[in-house]
Amino acid sequence: GESVGLHxxxxxxxxxxxxxxxxxxSNSASDYFIWYKQESGKGPQFIIDIRSNMDKRQGQRVTxxxxxxxxxxxxxxxxxxxxDSAVYFCAENLGTSYGKLTFGQGTILTVHP
Amino acid sequence: DTGVSQDPRHKIxxxxxxxxxxxxxxxxxxxxxxxxxxxxxxxxxxTYFQNEAQLExxxxxxxxxxxxxxxxxxxxxxxxxxxxxxxxxxxxxxSFGQATLNExxxxxxxxxxxVL
Numbered sequence: 001g002e003s004v005g006l007h008x009x010x011x012x013x014x015x016x017x018x019x020x021x022x023x024x025x026s027n028s029a030s031d032y033f034i035w036y037k038q039e040s041g042k043g044p045q046f047i048i049d050i051r052s053n054m055d056k057r058q059g060q061r062v063t064x065x066x067x068x069x070x071x072x073x074x075x076x077x078x079x080x081x082x083x084d085s086a087v088y089f090c091a092e093n094l095g096t097s098y099g100k101l102t103f104g105q106g107t108i109l110t111v112h113p
Numbered sequence: 114d115t116g117v118s119q120d121p122r123h124k125i126x127x128x129x130x131x132x133x134x135x136x137x138x139x140x141x142x143x144x145x146x147x148x149x150x151x152x153x154x155x156x157x158x159x160t161y162f163q164n165e166a167q168l169e170x171x172x173x174x175x176x177x178x179x180x181x182x183x184x185x186x187x188x189x190x191x192x193x194x195x196x197x198x199x200x201x202x203x204x205x206x207x208s209f210g211q212a213t214l215n216e217x218x219x220x221x222x223x224x225x226x227x228v229l
Contacts, residue, residue: 034217036220042223043204043206043220043221044156044220097168098163099144099161099206099208100158101218102158105155106154
């Protein structure tokens with residue numbers, strides 16, 4: 001079936017570097033996308049979202065880019081900090097039900113001091 | 114703490130036993146969701162409530178699973194006759210329902226179930 005997937009399962013960066021986490025989705029009907037951060041033993045924490053009528057959205061130190069042409073989503077983290085180390089998930093809402101998200105497998109981000 | 118609260122945090126049970134988990138959503142949120150997450154995977158949707166009404170259930174939710182939200186506030190998820198394949202993290206999330214499908218879900222820390 002259609003699903004959200006990630007190109008890289010792990011990413012290691014040095015503190016202060018910028019990080020880019022990628023996500024490919026296959027369902028062109030998806031109209032809402034969210035990035036979540038999950039630390040060990042905790043539930044997913046909302047980072048940033050974007051609607052399908054946008055191609056870029058910025059938050060504090062994070063930017064999400066959406067390329068609907070190639071069905072690609074990315075999360076950019078500026079000046080990555082050790083506290084950013086976690087698993088990052090992209091999730092999509094197919095537009096059929098409230099809150100029914102389809103999550104990708106996740107990317108492990110490790111930030112070295 | 115005004116976030117989503119789940120209890121217990123960990124549950125170990127023997128195969129065949131029944132277990133029940135509780136979720137207290139953020140107080141003003143009218144929608145509540147249950148997801149399941151296995152190691153190395155993203156969460157998978159199980160079911161959701163709007164107030165006390167259960168509006169959708171995933172195919173993942175077998176007959177052994179039942180969820181309730183009797184007063185439109187807290188919710189319980191019960192698993193009867195547990196199997197080893199039920200071992201997972203059970204996550205609860207809530208949201209403030211709006212007239213769009215673009216809702217931000219806020220997750221609790223989950224209940225980690227281990228079936229021996």
